[in-house]
Amino acid sequence: MTQVIAAGRGYDVRSPLSTAPAIPTGALSAGPQPMLSALGGLLLRPWELSDAPVFFAAYQDPEIRHWHTRQPASEDQVREWFEQYRQAWAQETGASWAVTRGGGEVLGRIAMGGVNLDDGVAGCAYWVLPAARGAGVASRALTALSVWALGEAGFHRLHLDHSTRNHASCRVAVKCGFLLEGTKRSDAVHSDGRHDMHLHARIRGDD
Ligand SMILES: CC(C)(COP(=O)(O)OP(=O)(O)OC[C@H]1O[C@@H](n2cnc3c(N)ncnc32)[C@H](O)[C@@H]1OP(=O)(O)O)[C@@H](O)C(=O)NCCC(=O)NCCS
Incomplete structure (x- = not known):
């Protein structure tokens, strides 16, 4: 059977795969983007149109503006x-959740991007509103x-990267079992110039 593989890997998009995909095409998008419960009454849910003002306000925070260079210009x-x-969920290329208190008040954002179903790999990113930090x-x-x-979704590896100067993000990654794999030198541009980036990853079966 012909599998569609990621064009970004430099192959023809209709080239056959010689190995079974880690996650078959359509397995994620067969259902709605799930809501995910987290400890302490947090609920990760898809964004709702009524979240636009708080989402836009988040990007007025200097820390979020500094570390997230792609910023919305308006609500x-x-x-x-x-x-x-x-x-992105329908096309199985990514997913973004509002991190909320029980489904209501928005506290932050967490997202998966760069989804590669064949290898079962995706990247993660996050921010938390200033008033909700440190908790x-x-x-x-x-x-x-x-x-x-x-687990349920079938990915094998999740990775994330952050500037070596972003100590809070580094601590979040390590605390969540994303091992530090190395430093990507001069890999990203922020408002104050180029930064070295830490690469972290958590693999299925890691503690
Ligand atoms: C990074 C960020 C997401 C952390 O969110 P948070 O909800 O405050 O993080 P947590 O409360 O889960 O903290 C996790 C760990 O990081 C530590 N931490 C938090 N802020 C820190 C800081 N400024 N410096 C060092 N460590 C810090 C906490 O102490 C905690 O470790 P501990 O349990 O050992 O004490 C938040 O500060 C933020 O949104 N920053 C701006 C945007 C950003 O940097 N996004 C990430 C881009 S890669």
Whole structure:
């Protein structure tokens, strides 16, 4: 059977795979994007249009602006992003969740991107609103995402990267079992220039 493989890997998109895909095409999008429960009453849920103001406000925070260089220009653009998130789930290329208190108040964002179903690999990213920081929101959300992705969803490896100067993000990664694999020198541009980036990953079966 011909499997569609990622064009980004440099192959023809209709080339046959010589190995079984880690996650068959359609396995994720067969159902709706799941809601994921995390410790302490957190619920990760898909974004709703009514979240646009708080999402836009998050990107006025200097820390989020510094570490996340792709920023929405308006609430209208946030709503366009929410539609892109919906399409990403349908196309199995990524997923973005609002990290909420029981489904209501938004505390942060966590996302999967760069999904490669053939290899069962995806990247993770997160931010937490300033008022909600320091209470374990990011680490509980990343743990919940990891448990689902490396379990029920069938991924084998999740990775994330952050600037070597972002100590909070490094601590979240390590606390959630994402081992430090190395430093990618001069790999990303932030407002103050190029940064070295830590690469972390958690693999199915890691503690
Ligand atoms: C990084 C960020 C997501 C952490 O969110 P959070 O909910 O406050 O993180 P947690 O409360 O889960 O903290 C997890 C660990 O990080 C540590 N930590 C939090 N902020 C820290 C800081 N500024 N410096 C060092 N460690 C820090 C906590 O102490 C905790 O470790 P501990 O349990 O051993 O004490 C949040 O600070 C943020 O949104 N920053 C701006 C955007 C950003 O950096 N995104 C990541 C880009 S890669």
